[in-house]
Structures are given as structure tokens and as C-alpha cells.
Amino acid sequence: MSAAPGAVLLDALGTLVTFAPPAPRLRALLAERHGVGVTLDEAQAAMRAEIAHYRRHHDRAVDAASLAALRRECAAVLRDALPPAARDAVSADALVPTLLDAIAFSAYPEAAEVLDALRGRGHPLAVVSNWDVSLHGVLRDTGLAGRVDVVVTSAELGAAKPDPAPLRAALRALGAPAAGARHVGDTPSEDVAAARAAGVEPVLVVRDGAAPPPGVRAIRDLRGLLDAPAALR
Ligand SMILES: [Mg+2]
The missing domain is CATH 3.40.50.1000 (HAD superfamily/HAD-like)
Structure with a gap:
């Protein structure tokens, strides 16, 4: 022994x-970077949808390429969960860095x-x-x-x-x-x-x-x- x-x-x-609650930061970044105004409730709803999708699928991100694909997918889920006016103003690709920066570990x-x-x-x-x-x-x-x-x-x-x-x-x-x-x-x-x-x-x-x-x-x-x-x- x-x-x-x-x-x-x-x-x-x-x-x-x-990590800090991401919705307030997402809301601020949407305004700063994309000129998009959403309420805190709307930002929270979008983050909830994104986090649920991420939790179901995160084990697919096993290397840089699959991680990039998952992040693009999560950004698309986030975008789809925004109110129509905000959704139409941003692309999923443009939202990827915004999403990553909203979640600060x-x-x-x-x-x-x-x-x-x-x-x-x-x-x-x-x-x-x-x-x-x-x-x-x-x-x-x-x-x-x-x-x-x-x-x-x-x-x-x-x-x-x-x-x-x-x-x-x-x-x-x-x-x-x-x-x-x-x-x-x-x-x-x-x-x-x-x-x-x-x-x-x-x-x-x-x-x-x-x-x-x-x-x-x-x-x-x-x-x-x-x-x-x-x-x-
Ligand atoms: Mg734990």
C-alpha cells in the first residue's frame, strides 16, 4: 500500500x-456591436435557448473544427430566439464572437x-x-x-x-x-x-x-x- x-x-x-449572468452582457454587446436593442427579458430568453442547445450538443465539439461548427450552430439558435427585428439585423456568423464574449468565465x-x-x-x-x-x-x-x-x-x-x-x-x-x-x-x-x-x-x-x-x-x-x-x- x-x-x-x-x-x-x-x-x-x-x-x-x-460565469457571470450572460444576458446583461449580451444585451450590451448587441447594442454596441450590432446596433440592436433588446430588453433584458429578450436577451435572457435567447441565452436560455442557446444554453439548452449547447448542453444537448457540447460533446460533439472534440476539436477545433467541430468546436467552430458547434459555436456557429449555437449562434444561430441564439439569433433565432431574438425578437424578429433583432434577428433580421444580425447574421449568425456575426453573432459568434458576441456570444463568446457574453459568457465570461x-x-x-x-x-x-x-x-x-x-x-x-x-x-x-x-x-x-x-x-x-x-x-x-x-x-x-x-x-x-x-x-x-x-x-x-x-x-x-x-x-x-x-x-x-x-x-x-x-x-x-x-x-x-x-x-x-x-x-x-x-x-x-x-x-x-x-x-x-x-x-x-x-x-x-x-x-x-x-x-x-x-x-x-x-x-x-x-x-x-x-x-x-x-x-x-
Ligand atoms: Mg459542476
Whole structure:
């Protein structure tokens, strides 16, 4: 049995990174770049349609070409969901950069310091996310990419949590066993389920303080991983 510190696998959205509500920014960008005026409700409705389409199809974006195709498709869905006058004033192609700029990802304030501290304690670190290939760029832009050893996306792997395959792929890439490893995430139906199926201990991030499922260790933010050294070793 190895005494090496266990691997720590971390979900991305809601765990390491978040994004500001995109509708107000979309509304401002539509006005600035395209001379199109919409209400906040209209911008929200269009973003909801786009996000629903993206969630259904993001695992198709496995490389630069398929990512570009998905983004064009999402921009078309966004455009179709705008009021007629706005829709007629912009093309889907012109909306692609506007859509991307409306969704601004940022790392949670404690994410970088906690990753550095975990690495300092010798834990192998991986991000395991249901995300398209663009996650690598998001982690780079938010300053987190260099702080983890491995990044596994569902799109590139062809399997998504709650399937345990992404967690197993991360452990393989890290050369770490499931025994002693943790998977940290914010979605019980994906993160806790995948962790249990992979034989990895789940740790649930509950930033809103909601009660975790029975028997699941919960932390309010990532600093909770450092506050309980007896539990995370
Ligand atoms: Mg999440």
C-alpha cells in the first residue's frame, strides 16, 4: 500500500470556475456591436435557448473544427430566439464572437491558492468535466491550466459523468489509484454518482449551503479541502 497523497479530481463549472449572468452582457454587446436593442427579458430568453442547445450538443465539439461548427450552430439558435427585428439585423456568423464574449468565465477566488496548496502537499491533480474541448482554453484564460496535471473533457473522451469513465481516465493519466482519491464537484447526480461508480470518495461543493445527500462529505468552497487535513490525506 502506498503512502503517497491521494489524487484529487475536480469538476470545472460550479467547482473551479463560474460565469457571470450572460444576458446583461449580451444585451450590451448587441447594442454596441450590432446596433440592436433588446430588453433584458429578450436577451435572457435567447441565452436560455442557446444554453439548452449547447448542453444537448457540447460533446460533439472534440476539436477545433467541430468546436467552430458547434459555436456557429449555437449562434444561430441564439439569433433565432431574438425578437424578429433583432434577428433580421444580425447574421449568425456575426453573432459568434458576441456570444463568446457574453459568457465570461472566471475562477472562483480561492481556486488557484487551493490547487497550489494541494499540489504543495503532493496530491496529483486533475480536472474532470462534462465540457467540450474549449475547456482547455477556459482553464488557461482563468489561470488554472498550469496548476493541474491532467484535464479530461467528456467531449474528447466520448463519455460524460455520471459515467465513471472520465474519472478512471484521469486516474490512469495521473498514474494514481482510485483508493485514496477524491472527486470534488457540485452536482450530486453527476459528480457524486460518478465518484461512487469509480470507487473514489465524493466531496460535494455546496456554495449555497444546501444539505448534501446522506453520507456525502460537503464543503462550502474549495478551502474546505485544506481545512480538514485528517480527512484529505
Ligand atoms: Mg459542476
